[in-house]
Amino acid sequence: MRIERLTVLRVLTVIIGIILAARLYSLQIIKGEAYLAASNARSTAIVKEKAPRGDIKDRNGKNLVTNRKGYSVLWLKTNMPNDEINTMLFKLADVLAESGYEFSDSLPISQYPYEYTFTDDNKNGSVDDEKKAWFDSKRRLKDGMTAEEVMSFYADEVFEIKGEYEPDKLRAVIGIRYNAEMNGFSYSTPYTVASDVDIEVVMKVKERKSEFPDIEVLTEYFRQYEFGSLAAHTLGRIGKIYKEEYEELREKGYAMNDYVGKQGIEKICENDLRGTDGQKVLGAEDNGELLGIVNEDAVSGNYVVLTIDSELQMVAEESLKNTIEDIAAKGVGRGPQKGADANAGAAVVLDVNSAEVLALATYPSYNPETFNMDYSMLSNDDAKPLWNRAISGTYSPGSTFKPLTAVAALETGAVTTDEELICNGVYKFFKDYQPRCWINLEQGLSHGWENVTKAIEDSCNLYFYEAGRRTGIDALSTYAKKFGLGEYTGIELSEEAKGNMATPDYKKKLKGEDEEWFGGDTIQASIGQSFSHFTPLQLANYIATIANGGTRYRPHVIRSVNRAEDGVEVKRSAAVVEERIPITAENLDAVKRGMYGVVDEGSASKVFRDYGIEVGGKTGTAQGNAERSNTALFVAFAPYEKPEIAVAVVIEHGVRGVNAAGVAKDIFDEYFDISGEMPERYDVGELLP
Template identity: 30%
Template sequence: MSKKRIFVFKMIIVLFFIVLIVRAGQLQLYMGEYYYSLSEENRISERPIAAPRGRILDRNSNILVSNRLSYDLYILPNEIPEGITAHLLIDKISTLTALNKEFLMENYSQGDIDGSSAIILKRNISTEDMVVIKENYDGLPGILVNESSIRDYVYGNLAPHLFGYLGEIGVEDLRDLRKDGYNYSGGDIVGITGLEKEYETYLNGIDGIEQVEVNSHREQVKVLGIKPPVQGNDLVLNIDFELQEYTEKLLQENFLYLREIAETDPNLHTPTGAAAIVMNPNTGEILTLCSIPGYNLNDFAEGLSLSKYNDLMNDPLDPLVNRPIRATVPPGSIFKLVTGTAAIEYLGIDADTIFNDRTAKFYIPNWSRPYKNWKRYAEGKVRFTDAIASSNNIIFYQLGYRLYQEYHGEKLSETARYYGLGKKTGIDLPGEKSGLVPDEAWKRQRHNEGWYPGDSVNLSIGQGSLLTTPLQLIDMVSAIANGGTLYKPYLVDKIVDSDGNIVIDYKPVINSNLPFKKDTFRILREGMIKGANSNRGTSSRIFRDFPVKIAGKTGTAQTGTSRPNHGFFAGFAPAETPEIAVLVFLENGNSSAYTLPIAADIFEYYFGIPVEEEEEIIEDSSF
């Protein structure tokens, strides 16, 4: 080999080593930090530890809602090897299991794809899917199944509208919660209805993180650190579990019985729903809140099929509707307490004012159509409190017309609004409706008409365009019971953390102090006491000899000439020193008469009175 060739060969070798040294220097001096970081990211993986959701307990510490074991499916982006994509893994999972590919991809796309954190693909996968995925771990690098928990509604059919159910977070809720600073991701399970929704950010725990070192095969080498999860806060309710369970069972049995007898009686319509509320009239605490028909919350917790959900949505009885706060219907004769208030305050009526019902009919001057009483006979001369007791339509027509003559209907609508009608009570549940108190401004806007005498006459007995919720009515009656304080109804007594520390201790909130004389409430209470105890009282057949003195008002609300009536009872006890207020509502239940045995049983249970067989009441009435 010539010297020239040897020289060229040596130069090539020298140049090779120079390039090698320069490249090594570049990698170490200029890019060393980048590759060190990249190495660390590949070496360290963060795996989630699901936090249990807070529990829900009653006022006596009975656990009503808790959690039980489930399995969640995650994808770990930084543990996916080169040459394999998340799409490929998800496709493989959907092939191996019953999990929907599009659903998994949607949750993946809503996660932090470029980060090191795990992305939830599906919560509460079935045990069968969990086993299949774990058996195929070797072929699913970057896929993780972790133990977690799902809601356990201890008494699945109890108070579903009260507790509410959970579901996958929606796009709007995700955006709103993130905007408010909460750390939620696509696929997270959140409250959709009821207390679960209202107190979502308190009930929801904070997930923990396990930081692990993995080798080149993505196998765990050791645990580097753990940030433990923080369990969600518990809700302690004002609800009395035993009273709630008893009332709900009682309401359900009576509802089904009335539907059964309506099938064979051509004079009766079939009821479509029912509600019952028990409230402390001195604080606003809700002891019982029932809506019939209902559903099983554990069906939602375990994953309700689309067909079963559609069945619930399309059920003509609307089992998903929370009737105490969402049923907006005319209140019927319970509204006579509002008319009575306006009459005392603005017309100078007192307990002993005498009215005359001569013909069981009332005529507006120069109008030919008579307004009739629910009774078929005239009562003659009637004291005002006796008119409340017997729910005499004629007397209240007269009062409604007088209020129109002097105030053009303004004072009657105004009085209703003072009692909280036409607006939400503010109860700690989502979806409450406000109802409607009509007046001239509303009528002109809605119908382009003025306010006529007949509008005031209809309104005086709780008919016409007036719409109220059962909760508004028990709040109104509670204000009469306590002498003029309108409380905000509330379900949660306190929020407590996992160590038993009180996070929030709720106190009674006064929505308003009613601007009426104390004597006004005394007169109304006297009329309600007579209603439950005097011979002419509309509820005295049930309550006249009751061991505890009851004050009550019935209401049968007409919904049309050929449509069924709604039935109401609202009252409180003991009449002189009220402890509880009770409201029973039968949607399309024909008559308030059918509410009375239900209300009596609730009072008996609360006061520990031995329950006796009540006289069956099956009659038509419109009081």
């Protein structure tokens, strides 16, 4: 035994010796000259070689986000005299300005005429509070100074800029020097003056090297969104590290001028997408020439595969955009606006057997690649293109809630599948509150006796008033929770809204503790009006749960994380069951047949006339205020017999639910590879559910 141990120790000693010898050979022979050059250089700085972020792909492996090579201009700190620094930076600012480069820095002063820019609505506190905090952090500034006085102070006393310069050029150079100080500019930490510059800038800087002795151009990777704004809210964006983020991120190895995921997958998968930075030691010789002396290669981040089908996503976005613009242009109903105010919406597509997100569309949207350039326009757009309506927008569900009321009423025994309730146009159970059915309001008619299946098909308000009253608000809210309505879905994306189900407690929270809950509140909640507000994602998942027989899955948009070098899976998402809802086969069949009737003979039948796939659906119209058009909703699943996907579409001020049905049809066309044209829209009055 002792002999065996000695043998093992000898082998280990030999192996360690070989490793040390190899390392010594690398340091002395292979990189010896480089390290000698570094030690003899006048000054050195370690510059990160930024690792390429991992790609983001759709479920079929199509690249959605990749990287492209570009150039950044770095300023290396040396012992250059201050006046020479200023001369060099003014020349550099000229070169950048000639190329059309737009400077961006954190100096809170505008271009000439100089004014403070403490106007960010996302910040808390008043402008004066922000200004005071800024002055307090800059001890050399005096409280009460105007922006122009601050600029003069920086030019004359801080950076000692001599001579006369145009105001815009002066602002650019002061901004560069100010930002450099704010970002820890030092002998070992260069400052990035400009990112992603044109090749013309690179050529001029290199050709005029004697004028830019402390300027280095580095090749870096920049994010490229292959399809522009496609799935922008899901993919997200990257941006520079905010001051308040830096303390935490610095401990993870980030530099102040690094980029980090800010929203969407770019943010959620930051640790996976971020690679391992390499480094380059820059040395400055006595003649001022900058040399790259030692390199350590960067390692690319992992790539992320989404559940999104990019083709389906594209169809959903295009159909949503075209439909909204069509409604606004043509006018499709009565009322003061007639749909002219339609300007936004969302569409969600889920796999009913796993809650994989196949499409998550929001309109209007934005291009992550030009976010910084477009930010002012985007943030001031009344349609709020930066808002991810699919997961953050909450909407009154209108009649799309009626299938849930049907399930709750049937499962609690409040009604049965063959029981018929009377619709005579006016609900007279309450003496002091007698709402009417939509068909009575619109056409002066009534539905007569209807069972639950026919009531869903006709969207009969009176049937669901009575069914909801019998069921009660407690059972309705319990079933809403079971189906995930008014609850976080658990999707990986941040900024998801919870929404809310109308309940006595919520009414008190909304209107005050003294507010009572009346029977009228219950019956309005039963038809999806009242105070209930749900996200399009919640609506899609609720319909998927009905379609698959009562299993509610957690929606997810990340399919896997894979190593960049060989594609091996590092992580894999699995379907997660959130709730199994007991629904009898008889009750489920009655509800689904009602949804089939909506598409076959009801309010969505003209959209799906002679359609090649059997669909179950439900239109909805959420009533707004008198000055705005109603919101249009449509939820559906297909195929009817063996459901594969569920869809939810919401169009703000889209007048009526049937207008949203056209978007769902386009989605089904793409998914099931069906060709055909949608029939012309028809005017049925804005109160049609």
